[in-house]
Amino acid sequence: MSILSEDLIRATLSRIRYPGFSRDIVSFGLLKSIQLNGNDVSVSLQITSPEASIPPAIQANVEAALRALPGIGNVTVKIDIVTPAVPQAPAPKGPTPIAGVKHVIVVGSGKGGVGKSTVAANLALALSKTGAKVGLCDCDIYGPSVALMFGSRERPMATEDDRIIPIEAAGIKLMSMGFVLEDTSPAVLRGPMVTRTTQQFLRQVEWENLDYLILDLPPGTGDIQLTVVQTVTLSGAVVVTTPQEVALIDVRKAVAMFHKVNVPILGIVENMSYFLCPGDGVRYNIFGTGGGTREAERLGVPLLGEIPIDIATREAGDRGTPIVHFDPKNPISQQFIAIAERLRSTLPLL
Ligand SMILES: Nc1ncnc2c1ncn2[C@@H]1O[C@H](COP(=O)(O)OP(=O)(O)O)[C@@H](O)[C@H]1O
Numbered sequence: 001m002s003i004l005s006e007d008l009i010r011a012t013l014s015r016i017r018y019p020g021f022s023r024d025i026v027s028f029g030l031l032k033s034i035q036l037n038g039n040d041v042s043v044s045l046q047i048t049s050p051e052a053s054i055p056p057a058i059q060a061n062v063e064a065a066l067r068a069l070p071g072i073g074n075v076t077v078k079i080d081i082v083t084p085a086v087p088q089a090p091a092p093k094g095p096t097p098i099a100g101v102k103h104v105i106v107v108g109s110g111k112g113g114v115g116k117s118t119v120a121a122n123l124a125l126a127l128s129k130t131g132a133k134v135g136l137c138d139c140d141i142y143g144p145s146v147a148l149m150f151g152s153r154e155r156p157m158a159t160e161d162d163r164i165i166p167i168e169a170a171g172i173k174l175m176s177m178g179f180v181l182e183d184t185s186p187a188v189l190r191g192p193m194v195t196r197t198t199q200q201f202l203r204q205v206e207w208e209n210l211d212y213l214i215l216d217l218p219p220g221t222g223d224i225q226l227t228v229v230q231t232v233t234l235s236g237a238v239v240v241t242t243p244q245e246v247a248l249i250d251v252r253k254a255v256a257m258f259h260k261v262n263v264p265i266l267g268i269v270e271n272m273s274y275f276l277c278p279g280d281g282v283r284y285n286i287f288g289t290g291g292g293t294r295e296a297e298r299l300g301v302p303l304l305g306e307i308p309i310d311i312a313t314r315e316a317g318d319r320g321t322p323i324v325h326f327d328p329k330n331p332i333s334q335q336f337i338a339i340a341e342r343l344r345s346t347l348p349l350l
Pocket residue numbers: 111112113114115116117118119145271272307308309310311313314315317318
């Protein structure tokens with residue numbers, strides 16, 4: 001009676017080491033099947049090896065070990081060689097440019113109310129005054145202000161193939177949730193929808209043929225900002241702050257986010273830097289002084305400008321004609337135009 005059994009054959013094979021390893025071929029998972037027909041044994045192995053010498057070496061060792069078993073008849077060893085699958089590199093999912101736009105610039109900061117939208121709007125207009133073709137996208141989905149600042153309640157039209165045509169005002173192209181929402185109804189959107197709306201503003205709007213597209217970011221470093229910095233190729237970021245320490249703390253968080261995704265900081269705009277009393281010309285440093293300068297030095301980036309607290313600037317924004325558009329000769333407008341010229345030399349149009 002034969003003492004041969006599948007178990008015996010398996011045990012025999014599990015004493016054979018994989019060439020160059022201390023592990024055996026069974027625990028490596030090479031053994032696919034054992035067939036015992038009387039005293040004849042047939043085993044099939046599967047090897048995934050890029051090295052040509054391995055399969056014959058294993059074949060020889062297996063045959064020798066099986067032939068050494070008492071009472072063994074014919075030994076057949078079948079080896080299937082499987083070519084290792086080349087791992088498919090995942091499609092690169094990094095930031096991509098916005099079609100038709102030469103430079104995308106974000107205006108951001110950690111803190112709300114420091115004047116990001118005011119700076120974004122006036123900078124967009126100032127770039128346009130230097131002769132560039134400019135767009136301004138209000139990425140503050142929850143708290144849009146671009147529609148108000150440009151005094152437009154026009155509704156964007158869609159093309160037949162579902163592209164959104166941006167609103168045009170004061171010579172620049174605009175998109176804002178303010179054009180989409182009914183009156184004062186708040187944007188009640190959940191996280192994923194906000195991300196989708198942001199993507200639509202960036203990708204579904206016909207921003208074609210622009211030299212600069214300015215993105216006005218909401219405060220903080222939330223979903224919208226992450227969507228923007230992770231999906232769009234940005235030429236750089238302009239960071240807006242007031243001189244106060246509380247604003248600077250948030251600025252550092254925003255700067256850390258930009259650094260993480262390798263977005264260059266083009267510079268800092270210190271807004272509400274001081275107040276010049278119209279009567280006596282005395283300068284009041286309402287929010288303290290030097291914060292923007294110190295932060296710019298710390299980061300090694302330019303301080304692009306110090307915009308004072310100014311009644312005309314606020315009124316112009318509220319009225320729907322930002323100061324650069326309403327009164328280009330105003331010293332504050334001149335500052336924005338100087339900043340725009342500086343940005344143009346940093347980000348030239350090739
Ligand atoms: N330099 C300034 N002088 C006077 N008011 C300003 C100035 N900058 C911004 N404001 C006003 O402050 C408010 C907040 O500004 P905004 O640009 O909306 O800030 P953010 O976008 O950072 O929330 C607005 O009413 C705006 O008109």
